[in-house]
Amino acid sequence: MENVSTILTLDRIKAREIEEAKQTIRQDFFDVLLSGNLISAEMLTTLSESHGMQKNYAYYCLLIHIVPVDSESYPSMVIRKYELEHVAKKCVHLIHEMS
Incomplete structure (x- = not known):
């Protein structure tokens, strides 16, 4: 049981780290x-394609x-930061799904 929980925890950490790396690259x-x-239009094409963007599409900045x-309702700044990050991730997910 301990081994399974350790493996699952490590898998979750790995998945989170991969997602954070992808987000940083993006x-x-x-x-x-x-x-x-x-530097060039070729660089733009290469980078945009690697992020799943099509050069013939119209994109908008949001x-x-x-x-x-109520920032006073959070018992600590860590919890507040976590909650705000959670809201931000939900926004990104919704925008991604809608687009």
Whole structure:
């Protein structure tokens, strides 16, 4: 039982780390894209295709500012940060599903 729980925990940690790495790579791509630091159109095509974007599609930039309703209701800043990250992930998931 202990071995199974350890393996499951490690699998969850691994999956979370992979997702965080993907998110960081995606964020870096958009930082480069929005800052205009692309070297060539070929680089843009390669990077956008690696993120599942089609060059013939129209894309829009969406900025969401998440403000907690009652920041005093959280017992600690860690819990507040966790809750806000959870809301942000839900927003990203909904936008991804709708698009």
